[in-house]
Amino acid sequence: MTxxxxxxxxxxxxxxxxxxxLCLKDAGYTPIIIDNLHNSRIEVLDALESLMGYRPVFVQGxxxxxxxxxxxxxxxxxxxxxxxxxxxAVGESVENPxxxxxxxxxxxxxxxxxxxxQGCHKMVFSSSCTVYGEPESVPVxxxxxxxxxxxxxxxxxxxxxxxxxxxxxxxxxxxxxxxPVGAHPTAKIGELPLGVPNNLIPFLTQTVAGIRExxxxxxxxxxxxxxxxxxxxxxxxxxxxxxxxxxxxxFITQRSVAVEDGDxxxxxxxxxxxxxxxxxxxxxxxxxxxxxxxxxxNYVVGNRRAxxxxxxxxxxxxxxxxxxxxxKRDLSTMMKDAWNWQxxx
Ligand code: WQD
Numbered sequence: 001m002t003x004x005x006x007x008x009x010x011x012x013x014x015x016x017x018x019x020x021x022l023c024l025k026d027a028g029y030t031p032i033i034i035d036n037l038h039n040s041r042i043e044v045l046d047a048l049e050s051l052m053g054y055r056p057v058f059v060q061g062x063x064x065x066x067x068x069x070x071x072x073x074x075x076x077x078x079x080x081x082x083x084x085x086x087x088x089a090v091g092e093s094v095e096n097p098x099x100x101x102x103x104x105x106x107x108x109x110x111x112x113x114x115x116x117x118q119g120c121h122k123m124v125f126s127s128s129c130t131v132y133g134e135p136e137s138v139p140v141x142x143x144x145x146x147x148x149x150x151x152x153x154x155x156x157x158x159x160x161x162x163x164x165x166x167x168x169x170x171x172x173x174x175x176x177x178x179x180p181v182g183a184h185p186t187a188k189i190g191e192l193p194l195g196v197p198n199n200l201i202p203f204l205t206q207t208v209a210g211i212r213e214x215x216x217x218x219x220x221x222x223x224x225x226x227x228x229x230x231x232x233x234x235x236x237x238x239x240x241x242x243x244x245x246x247x248x249x250x251f252i253t254q255r256s257v258a259v260e261d262g263d264x265x266x267x268x269x270x271x272x273x274x275x276x277x278x279x280x281x282x283x284x285x286x287x288x289x290x291x292x293x294x295x296x297x298n299y300v301v302g303n304r305r306a307x308x309x310x311x312x313x314x315x316x317x318x319x320x321x322x323x324x325x326x327x328k329r330d331l332s333t334m335m336k337d338a339w340n341w342q343x344x345x
Contacts, residue, residue: 006030006076007247008120010063010111011084012056013040015191016126016180018048019240020082022189025052027244032076034069035085036062040192047188063107066114073118080122080250082243083111086156089198090130090307093153104156105163112167122250124173124243125164129232129275129312130154131176138230138279139315142176142271143262151307165269172268173246178232178275178314180239182334183341190341191236200282201233201334205342208295215297217282219304224311228282228301232275232313235329235337242274245323263318275314276327285331292335 007024011017012033018040021031033045033056042060049055057076061068063085072078086104087093093100115121131154132140133147149155164172181201183190193211197203207215220227249255249270259265280288286297320326329337 004028004030005080005251006032006078008032008034008072008076008078008081009084010034010081011086013037013042013044013058014084016236016239017084018044018189019184019236020084020243021048021056022051022184023240023244024247025056027248029244029247031056032072032078033058034061034063034072036060039087039194044189044192051184051186051188063111064103066110069111069114070118073114073120078120080124080247081111081115081120082124082247083108084126086126088153090151090153091198091305093151093156094307097152100152100156105159108160108163112163112170116169121169122171123164124175124246124250125160127161127174127176128154128157129176129178129273129314131158131161132312134309135312138311139277139313140273141260141263141315142265142273142318143260145262150309153307161264161271165264165266168268170268171250172270173250174269174271175242175246175274176271177239178234178273178312180236181233182235182237182329182337184237185337187337187340187344190338193345200285201338204286204289204297205338207299208297208339209342213298215299216302217299218302218308220301222310224281226281226283229308230279230281230311230313232277232279233285233331233334234274234276234327235334238276238327238329239274242319242323242325245325246272249323270322272319272323273314273316274319275316277314277316279311279313280331288331289335289339292332293339295339
């Protein structure tokens with residue numbers, strides 16, 4: 001769909017944000033980026049310019065800064081917002097919950113207040129499978145009951161969904177991500193290694209690159225086939241493309257919404273699981289990486305990590321049918337692209 005509509009992308013220089021900026025441009029939208037560079041670097045803008053053929057509009061700022069947001073809305077009149085800007089590490093949120101509640105919840109409220117004042121009533125929201133807590137069954141559907149989050153990070157996403165659903169003036173596509181991994185096939189953008197990685201794949205690739213001595217597998221005694229936790233890993237490019245499909249849907253005036261009992265979706269607040277529908281254990285991911293790259297991963301099996309759920313992966317029927325989207329890239333491609341990116345870092 002070519003539309004040249006301005007789309008504000010908060011956290012647009014981040015891992016998922018930067019890949020989504022690319023896909024928005026390819027779909028004919030005009031991305032406008034705001035990012036506080038807390039978890040990204042300005043060099044990502046140079047990489048985006050080389051990939052996009054022009055330098056996208058970038059404003060350095062925080063969604064908690066209403067004055068910056070107001071100026072941005074008055075200048076660019078975005079017709080929708082994709083809200084990525086948030087902290088996202090489960091383990092880190094256990095150590096620093098207040099930072100997570102302030103950035104992820106207060107930041108959302110600040111953004112919504114400016115959107116309402118500026119007459120922008122469409123949002124794609126970056127939610128998470130962590131809202132399911134330890135799911136009662138897998139694969140999880142949008143109607144799967146959400147249990148108490150296993151981490152403050154997951155709690156901030158649960159609160160955000162309640163806030164968005166209650167603000168019925170705003171039309172929301174709420175995307176519950178699973179585990180984003182990989183990088184753009186050119187390896188010009190990827191998951192930036194800022195500090196010690198919390199997530200599995202960047203820690204794994206840094207270990208293979210010799211930056212880390214060894215990977216610790218957090219727990220080998222879970223009630224799974226090989227004792228390690230299971231997750232639904234999704235290529236960041238597939239995830240980015242899902243955001244464009246959600247933006248497209250927001251501009252369809254008549255959206256019919258048939259939902260299962262228990263699905264919190266309404267005609268103003270639509271929830272979708274964005275995963276591949278396949279779960280892999282940590283040991284399976286390590287084996288897939290070694291097979292895809294020919295590299296050896298130096299790992300040990302250690303203690304469990306606080307905040308981890310045992311197993312979660314997506315039932316993707318709803319997003320396949322309603323958004324017409326499905327993941328196209330397999331685990332081997334995710335591992336190859338993650339490794340190519342690491343080698344350029
Ligand atoms: C994955 C598995 C760890 C590091 C992520 C994001 C969160 C959300 C959901 C979007 C777990 C194990 C990890 C390591 C390990 N995504 N692990 N050694 O916790 O599932 O959450 O996806 O909202 O934003 O953080 O991802 O990569 O940290 O862990 O064994 O050094 O790998 O125990 O089983 P997680 P993760």
